[in-house]
Structure formats: structure tokens, C-alpha cells
Amino acid sequence: xxxxxxxxxxxxxxxxxxxxxxxxxxxxxxxxxxxxxxxxxxxxxxxxxxxxxxxxxxxxxxxxxxxxxxxxxxxxxxxxxxxxxxxxxxxxxxxxxxxxxxxxxxxxxxxxxxxxxxxxxxxxxxxxxxxxxxxxxxxxxxxxxxxxxxxxxxxxxxxxxxxxxxxxxxxxxxxxxxxxxxxxxxxxxxxxxxxxxxxxxxxxxxxxxxxxxxxxxxxxxxxxxxxxxxxxxxxxxxxxxxxxxxxxxxxxxxxxxxxxxxxxxxxxxxxxxxxxxxxxxxxxxxxxxxxxxxxxxxxxxxxxxxxxxxx
Amino acid sequence: xxxxxxxxxxxxxxxxxxxxxxxxxxxxxxxxxxxxxxxxxxxxxxxxxxxxxxxxxxxxxxxxxxxxxxxxxxxxxxxxxxxxxxxxxxxxxxxxxxxxxxxxxxxxxxxxxxxxxxxxxxxxxxxxxxxxxxxxxxxxxxxxxxxxxxxxxxxxxxxxxxxxxxxxxxxxxxxxxxxxxxxxxxxxxxxxxxxxxxxxxxxxxxxxxxxxxxxxxxxxxxxxxxxxxxxxxxxxxxxxxxxxxxxxxxxxxxxxxxxxxxxxxxxxxxxxxxxxxxxxxxxxxxxxxxxxxxxxxxxxxxxxxxxxxxx
Numbered sequence: 001x002x003x004x005x006x007x008x009x010x011x012x013x014x015x016x017x018x019x020x021x022x023x024x025x026x027x028x029x030x031x032x033x034x035x036x037x038x039x040x041x042x043x044x045x046x047x048x049x050x051x052x053x054x055x056x057x058x059x060x061x062x063x064x065x066x067x068x069x070x071x072x073x074x075x076x077x078x079x080x081x082x083x084x085x086x087x088x089x090x091x092x093x094x095x096x097x098x099x100x101x102x103x104x105x106x107x108x109x110x111x112x113x114x115x116x117x118x119x120x121x122x123x124x125x126x127x128x129x130x131x132x133x134x135x136x137x138x139x140x141x142x143x144x145x146x147x148x149x150x151x152x153x154x155x156x157x158x159x160x161x162x163x164x165x166x167x168x169x170x171x172x173x174x175x176x177x178x179x180x181x182x183x184x185x186x187x188x189x190x191x192x193x194x195x196x197x198x199x200x201x202x203x204x205x206x207x208x209x210x211x212x213x214x215x216x217x218x219x220x221x222x223x224x225x226x227x228x229x230x231x232x233x234x235x236x237x238x239x240x241x242x243x244x245x246x247x248x249x250x251x252x253x254x255x256x257x258x259x260x261x262x263x264x265x266x267x268x269x270x271x272x273x274x275x276x277x278x279x280x281x282x283x284x285x286x287x288x289x290x291x292x293x294x295x296x297x298x299x300x301x302x303x304x305x306x307x308x309x310x311x
Numbered sequence: 312x313x314x315x316x317x318x319x320x321x322x323x324x325x326x327x328x329x330x331x332x333x334x335x336x337x338x339x340x341x342x343x344x345x346x347x348x349x350x351x352x353x354x355x356x357x358x359x360x361x362x363x364x365x366x367x368x369x370x371x372x373x374x375x376x377x378x379x380x381x382x383x384x385x386x387x388x389x390x391x392x393x394x395x396x397x398x399x400x401x402x403x404x405x406x407x408x409x410x411x412x413x414x415x416x417x418x419x420x421x422x423x424x425x426x427x428x429x430x431x432x433x434x435x436x437x438x439x440x441x442x443x444x445x446x447x448x449x450x451x452x453x454x455x456x457x458x459x460x461x462x463x464x465x466x467x468x469x470x471x472x473x474x475x476x477x478x479x480x481x482x483x484x485x486x487x488x489x490x491x492x493x494x495x496x497x498x499x500x501x502x503x504x505x506x507x508x509x510x511x512x513x514x515x516x517x518x519x520x521x522x523x524x525x526x527x528x529x530x531x532x533x534x535x536x537x538x539x540x541x542x543x544x545x546x547x548x549x550x551x552x553x554x555x556x557x558x559x560x561x562x563x564x565x566x567x568x569x570x571x572x573x574x575x576x577x578x579x580x581x582x583x584x585x586x587x588x589x590x591x592x593x594x595x596x597x598x599x600x601x602x603x604x605x606x607x608x609x610x611x612x613x614x615x616x617x618x619x620x621x622x
Contacts, residue, residue, distance in 0.1 A: 008334075011338055011442075012442075012444065015445075015522075016377070016444050016445050016446075016522075017342060017372075017373040017374075017376040017377055017445070017506060017507055018340040018341055018342035018373050018374055018376075018377045018379065018434075018436070019340070019341050019342070020338050020339065020340050020341075020377065020438065020442060021338065021339050021341065022338050022339075023319075023334030023335075023338075023339055024334075027322055027331050027332065027333050027334075028331065028332050028333075028334055028339075029329040029330070029331050030329055030330050030331075030332065030383070030385060030418065030419060030433075030435070031328060031329035031330070031385075031419060032385045032386075032387045032419060032420065032421055032431070032433055033387070033421050034387045034389065034421055034423050034431065036389055036423055036424070036425050038426065039389075039423055039424045039425060040423070061328075062328040062329050063328075063329055065328040065329075066327070066328050066329045066331065068329065072341070074341060074342075074343045074433060075343075076343045076344070076345045076387075076431045078345065078347055078350075078429070107341065108341060108342060108343060109343065110343050110344050110345055110431075112345050112347055112350055112351070113347070113350045114347050114350060114427075114429070115349065115426050115427060116425075116426060118389070118425070118429070120343070120345065120387045120421075120431040122341075122343055122385060122433040123329075124341070125329070127331065131322075131323075131331060133323065133327050134326075134327050134328070135327075195328060196328055211326075211327075
């Protein structure tokens with residue numbers, strides 16, 4: 001991806017005390033997120049290259065939800081002593097490849113020993129137009145999500161009970177793709193607010209509603225699911241509602257914006273589904289059936305879930 | 312510290328998917344560095360507030376060596392389950408306080424569980440004038456360092472053999488202060504190259520010489536030492552030459568620049584000492600006595616030293 005006009009330019013890459021870039025006209029979004037072995041993943045769940053990719057994508061997903069275009073990455077990697085050089089090379093290749101595919105260059109990093117493998121990525125992106133935040137949703141807004149929900153949580157649930165996950169569910173967990181084009185398209189089309197789905201739909205919807213001072217009502221049957229998650233029946237519905245690690249975008253949008261969802265999806269590069277609406281009852285998050293009757297809210301599947309301080 | 316004219320402005324701080332800043336006219340230096348318990352420190356060596364400060368200062372030191380003014384920080388923190396909230400608060404206070412004292416705002420972060428405590432800081436700074444890099448040193452340049460060398464290594468050596476370190480040596484290790492004003496003053500005065508001293512003088516001198524394609528000759532007796540390190544005789548000289556974690560700046564400068572060292576030191580806010588010169592023998596790093604006779608190069612004190620990949 002070519003640098004945008006008036007975009008930031010790299011003046012000095014990795015290898016000195018710091019990387020140096022000449023910013024362009026656009027605001028810069030900056031985020032950092034870590035993956036720690038035994039907390040966010042087990043080494044048997046994915047290979048080194050996938051780990052590098054995943055660490056980058058979960059950060060790019062934060063940029064996507066702000067309507068930012070990824071530009072630069074730094075990685076701080078910790079590995080146990082005697083880690084094979086090939087493993088480390090694959091990890092860094094995964095980082096660099098995922099970044100490059102999204103238009104972001106790996107401009108610096110740090111390598112240290114650690115008891116377990118860990119990778120902390122810092123991602124910088126440029127916001128070429130409107131910025132999306134968690135705040136801004138209004139009562140009456142439609143709530144829409146990109147893609148499908150629940151596959152990643154279904155994979156983790158399988159691993160946790162000692163079973164091999166469905167191949168598609170494993171792929172969704174191990175190789176998420178940040179919804180960069182979708183974030184940009186949603187911002188351009190006039191979405192009011194957005195958040196990326198890492199903690200689970202209901203939890204992240206709670207964050208968005210809290211920041212916006214609204215409530216929400218979500219219709220369970222509308223949650224977009226793959227056939228594999230659908231076949232899991234009630235468990236699949238729970239994975240979609242609360243499972244986490246989907247790395248899709250949840251957005252609040254004026255109803256006028258969702259009247260031609262297929263045209264918007266074309267620009268977003270991914271299916272979009274209206275799953276509910278914002279209400280004027282701050283703090284009140286409801287999951288309802290097709291008749292509008294409240295369904296019990298299950299706890300999130302918080303095994304292997306980080307404590308949530310993000311920024 | 313007020314934002315510089317035409318400096319970057321914070322548009323959105325911590326609490327959303329990413330922080331957002333509006334860059335100013337200046338190039339941005341970006342660096343990331345981690346401190347991991349059992350690798351870079353033991354919990355008995357420093358308290359939580361000092362750990363937070365130290366994690367920030369070692370990153371600010373990288374910015375200082377580029378002649379950048381610190382502006383923004385992000386921290387990714389890992390702590391074991393059941394870490395007291397007060398400990399975590401003190402850590403984050405230490406981060407924020409160290410940043411604030413240097414003019415840098417904590418604009419985001421991430422908190423996760425981990426087997427041991429770890430903190431990865433990303434620091435962004437603005438380069439208001441000339442930029443310093445590792446490359447650029449020329450044969451005939453004087454080599455100068457800020458402050459004094461060897462205290463931090465002496466403290467670690469004491470801990471490693473089970474003895475309490477000297478109070479001043481412990482302080483130098485636990486509470487380093489990045490030489491920000493010195494980096495800016497050295498750049499403005501016309502220094503050719505610089506690096507911050509984290510791996511040890513001889514190792515970091517090697518990095519600077521390699522990047523610059525020069526050699527170097529350092530006179531051991533000239534290495535600036537506190538009285539406490541001086542009293543350690545040969546061991547003290549070794550700590551100063553190879554001990555590491557000093558977080559001073561090593562710079563290569565044209566001889567004309569060092570003719571009035573006290574005036575330069577006044578602007579730098581710290582003593583400056585000429586310790587040797589660059590030679591036209593690439594790769595040849597010599598430690599010599601007052602008569603110019605080569606002294607044996609000791610290995611660095613690489614216990615508790617990270618594998619060195621920086622950027």
C-alpha cells in the first residue's frame with residue numbers, strides 16, 4: 001500500500017536508539033497490546049508465524065475501530081532462553097508480513113529473555129478522515145457488526161476441554177484479520193461510534209454504551225454466525241454473544257446509514273449485520289429473543305482473558 | 312512542561328481503542344523497551360514506583376540519545392494474579408510521574424496477567440532540531456560521556472553476590488534519569504553521533520563505531536567515576552568500562568566542540584568528560600592506559616542482561 005498523500009514518512013528505521021518518522025497532516029492513532037503465553041494463548045494452539053501475525057492483527061484491530069490506516073509497528077518480544085532462532089525468525093516474519101499486508105512497516109523493536117513467550121506490539125496509524133470513538137452513539141442508533149461472531153471462542157472452548165477445534169474456528173482464532181477497510185468505510189458513511197470486539201460482544205457493547213451514555217438491545221437470533229457456530233445451538237449463540245476475540249467491529253449508526261447495507265458492505269469489504277439498537281436507558285444492556293423478550297445474560301468466557309485496561 | 316510551538320497535541324487520551332494525537336512540525340522518535348522480572352530486575356531490588364519510573368526512564372534515555380524531547384508514553388504491564396492493587400497503582404504512578412517530569416503524557420496502555428511482573432513502555436518524542444544517530448562519527452572525533460559510569464553495575468554486582476549495594480549505587484540503578492537536556496544540547500552544539508549507554512560503555516561504543524565505520528581508543532583513567540566506584544579499584548574500572556545500565560549518553564564530537572566543555576556541560580545540565588577519540592580503524596575498539604598501552608578488554612557483565620535487539 002503506498003503512503004497516502006501528506007502521510008507520514010519514515011526517516012530512520014530499526015537499528016538505532018529509536019525510529020524516526022516525519023508525520024504528515026493526519027492525526028496519529030497509537031495503541032499497544034500484548035499476547036502472553038499461558039494467558040492469551042498456548043504454544044500448541046498456533047505456530048510462531050501465526051503468533052506474530054496475531055499480535056499485529058489484534059493491534060491493527062484497535063486502529064481499525066478508530067478508522068485509522070495502519071502505518072508503523074514496533075514489537076517487544078520476550079522468549080525463553082534456548083528458543084530456536086528459526087522460531088524467533090518465524091515470529092518476526094509473521095509480524096512483518098501482517099504489517100506489510102496492511103500497509104504498516106515494522107520500524108523498531110526489542111528482544112529480551114522471559115520465562116514464557118510474549119509479544120507486545122505498538123501500532124501507529126493515520127486517520128485520514130472522520131475518527132470513530134467509543135463515545136458518540138445515540139438512542140435510536142442501529143448497532144451493526146462486521147463479519148461473524150463466535151468462531152474464535154468456540155475454538156478456545158474446544159482446546160480448553162481437550163478437543164481439537166473445528167478447522168475454520170481454529171483459523172478464525174489463530175489468524176484474525178483486522179477490519180481496516182470496514183473501519184474507514186463506517187467512519188466515512190457517518191457511523192456515530194465504534195469499538196473492536198476483543199472482550200466479547202456484550203462486554204464491548206457495554207464499553208461503547210458506557211462511553212456514549214446509552215443503553216442497548218440486541219436480538220440474539222440476529223447475531224451473524226458461521227454454519228459451524230450455528231450448529232452448536234445454545235453454546236454457539238453464547239459464543240457469538242459473549243465469547244470474545246472476534247476482532248470484528250461493532251458500530252453505532254444512524255438508521256439512515258443502514259438502509260442500503262449491501263452497498264456499505266461492499267465498501268467495507270465484509271458483510272455487515274444490524275443486530276439491535278441503542279436505547280435511552282444508560283447502563284441497560286439487553287439480549288432479547290425475536291419477540292423482544294429478555295434472555296438471560298451469560299457471563300463471558302473469561303478463561304484466558306486479560307484483565308481489561310485498554311487505551 | 313508546555314507543549315512546544317508547532318508541537319504535537321493530544322486529541323484523545325487513554326480509554327478508547329487507541330490514543331490519538333495531532334502531530335506538529337517535528338519528526339517523531341519512537342522506541343519500545345521492556346523490563347522483565349528475573350531478567351532485568353528482581354522485585355527485592357526496587358519498589359513498584361521505582362519500577363514504573365525506571366521502565367519510563369530507560370525508554371526516555373533512547374529518546375535523549377536521538378536528541379528528542381519526550382512527549383507521549385504507552386505502557387503494557389503484565390502482573391501475576393493476586394498482585395495487590397496498591398502495587399499496581401504505585402507502578403502506574405511511577406510511570407506517570409517520570410513521564411510528567413520529562414514532559415511526556417501517559418496516553419494509553421494495556422494490562423494483562425503474567426507469570427512475573429513485566430512492563431513494556433513505548434515512548435514518543437519530538438526532535439526539535441538536529442537529530443543524533445549512531446552513525447556519523449568520524450575518525451578524529453572526540454568521544455565524550457555525560458555523568459559518571461559504573462554505579463549501576465556495582466549495585467547489581469553487590470546484589471548478585473548477596474550483599475546490599477551502596478546506597479548511591481542502588482539509587483543510580485533504581486532511579487536513572489534520562490539525559491534529555493544533554494541530548495538536545497549535544498545535537499545543537501554539533502555532535503556527530505550518539506548512543507545511550509545501556510549495554511555497557513565498550514559494547515555501546517562498539518555499536519556506535521560499527522554504525523559509523525570507525526574505530527575508537529578509550530583511556531581507562533579518564534572514565535568518569537563517583538568516589539564509591541573509584542574505591543572499588545580494578546573492579547570499579549571494569550564496571551565503568553563494561554558494566555552497563557548507566558543510561559548516560561556517549562557522543563562523538565568534532566574536537567572544536569569540546570574546547571569549552573564547561574559551557575557545554577552547563578547547557579547539557581550534567582558534567583561532560585572526554586574519554587577518548589575515534590580512529591580510522593573500523594572495528595578496532597581499544598581500552599588503553601595513560602601511556603596509550605592497550606589494556607585487556609573484559610567481557611561485559613551480562614548476567615541479567617537482555618539479548619540486544621533494539622530499535
